[in-house]
Amino acid sequence: MQSAAAETMNPAAVQSAAAEKHGRSRKKKKMNNVNTSSSPSSGKKRKGDDDDLRMEKPNKKSKGKVQLSNDNEVIAAAGENLTVAGGGDVGSGKVAVTASFLSDSRFDECSVSPLSLKGVKDAGYEKMTIVQEATLPVILEGKDVLAKAKTGTGKTVAFLLPSIEVVVKSPPSDPGQSQTPILVLVVCPTRELARQAAAEATKLLKYHPTIGAQVVIGGTKIVSEQKRIQKNPCQILVATPGRLKDHIAKTAGFASNLMGLKTFVIDEADRLLDMGFRKDIEEIITSVPKQRQTLMFSATIPKAVHQVCNVALKKDYEFINTVQEGTEETHSQVRQMHLIAPLDKHFSLLSVILKEHIADEVDYKVLVFCTTAMVTSLVASLLGKLDLNVREIYSRKKQGFRNRVSDEFRKSKRLILVTSDVSARGVDYPDVSLVVQVKYVELHFHFYYIISMPVPIT
Incomplete structure (x- = not known):
């Protein structure tokens, strides 16, 4: 992220600059990302920091000027002693994330x-x-693959389509069997991502009525x-690690059904390990046949x-890297802002950002990321008291x-969705117009994956 000139500002000056810059009449839709962080001077934990999102009215009498460079824009800010920085190129019109990741190759x-x-x-x-262009031919040959690819670039179809072909080419199951064998197993880090992958599999299986895709996740x-x-065909199973282990241990016939497994997929491997699932993954590996494609x-x-x-993986696995060195983690047409403010100014800052955006965008669709379930619940509750159309998701x-x-x-x-990091990786939400990340530093890693979601690719 490029840095911009930063200076101390007051809310009146910032809102004035925002109004002048936008003219209150954006005809074309852009994807925006705003991050609110605590200022360096407020790094020490103070009493009451856990209840840091207090409503506070901006001081309308204060005056000041805003100086920005590199074509950066300010949407809004509230409270005193705010440091504003921005970066990235500003594109015009709706963000076409798909264009950056498409190849010239066709599925046919x-x-x-x-x-x-x-x-x-x-x-x-x-x-x-x-x-998909890089991995499909190799996977269809039956080789083990480790693929490095950004979230939102079509990884789900890249492993589902050849997995479906594995099922199609397999001999029919014994009519005497009470259950169909599980031929493909996909492990995902979160429930939302698992549901999404299973739904995509069902979509691709439209003309394969005898093949079924099922999902098993915690919380149900x-x-x-x-x-x-x-009751239903289950040749393709999508699962989260904990619930998968539960079925292996407790569901009659489940472990034996896995013995026919031909393809094992570990999706968002780094995220799975970040969440502490390494031991679970290793245990699952011991529960599936050694002769398989991974x-x-x-x-x-x-x-x-x-x-x-x-x-x-087998020792001769193929490593496929589709992330070029030196490429930006964020799409160049996504406008980014980084607002640094004292901790007790965060909510008033957030409320002004949202109201400014809603005034500009008729069909707004906003994601607000918070660091914990408790903060997510608090922010959603406070925004609801401002008569904003809010929903919330957390663990x-x-x-x-x-x-x-x-x-x-x-x-x-x-609609505004306030969420914790359960939605931070791989979940497809189309036409998102603004992403706001509160306490950016703690969610720095996931931020780069959420900002490419306005036009997602499954």
Whole structure:
């Protein structure tokens, strides 16, 4: 992120600059990202810091000037002693994230079955993304793969499409079997990502009625999942690690069904390890056949990912890197702002940012990221008291509630979703107009993955 001139400002000056810059009439939609951080001078923890989001009215009498460089823009700010910095190129019109990741190759040039191609076409995919172009031929050859690719660049289809072909080419199961064997296993770090991957698999399986994709995740009744798996075809299973281990240990016949596994996918491997699932992944690896194809997809390749590769992948695996050295982590047309403020000014700053954006964007769609479940709940509650249209998602909410809110936000406009990092990696929300990250420093890693979501690619 490029730095801009920074100086102490008051809210009247900042709002005036924002109004003058935007003219209150943006006709074309842009993706915006705003991060609010504590100022360096407020680094020490003070009494009451955990309850830091207090409502406070800006001082309308104060005056000042705003100086920015490198074509950066200020949306709004509130409170005293605010340091504002910005970076990145400002693009015009709606952000076309897809254009950066598409290749010239078409899916109909792939060695996949005609029925799979029909499913791909109905899903709206014509050209492959760069990661799909690079990985599909290698995966279709049956090789183990470690792929490095940014989130939102089409990794899900990159592993699902060849996985479906594995099922298509497998001999039919014994009619005497009470359950279909699980041929493909996909492990995801979060429940939201697992649901999304399973939904994508179902979409691609439109013309394969005898092949089923199921999802098992925590937060739901395991008995309901057991009945669903027994009743419906389940050649492709998408799971979170903890619930998968529960089924291996507790569900009758589940462990034996895994013995027919042909493809094992570890999605968002770095995120899984960051969340402390390394031991779970290693235990799951011992529960599946050694003779299998293993695919690992990861946005970054830290040492921990390499260590899991040594356990999960064959020695002759292919490493495919679709992230060019020196490329920006953020799309160049996404405008970014970094606002540094004292901790007790965060909520008043956030409320002004949101109101300014809603005034400018008729069909606004806003994501507000907070660091913890407690802060997420507090921010959502306070924004609701300002009569804003707000929803909330965090880990302490029941899974059914999280599912409903996530689906509503995905389909709706004129809505603000306040969320913890359960939505920070890989979840597709189309047409997001603004992302605000409160206490940016603690969520620095995930920020780079969320800002490419205005036009997501599954």
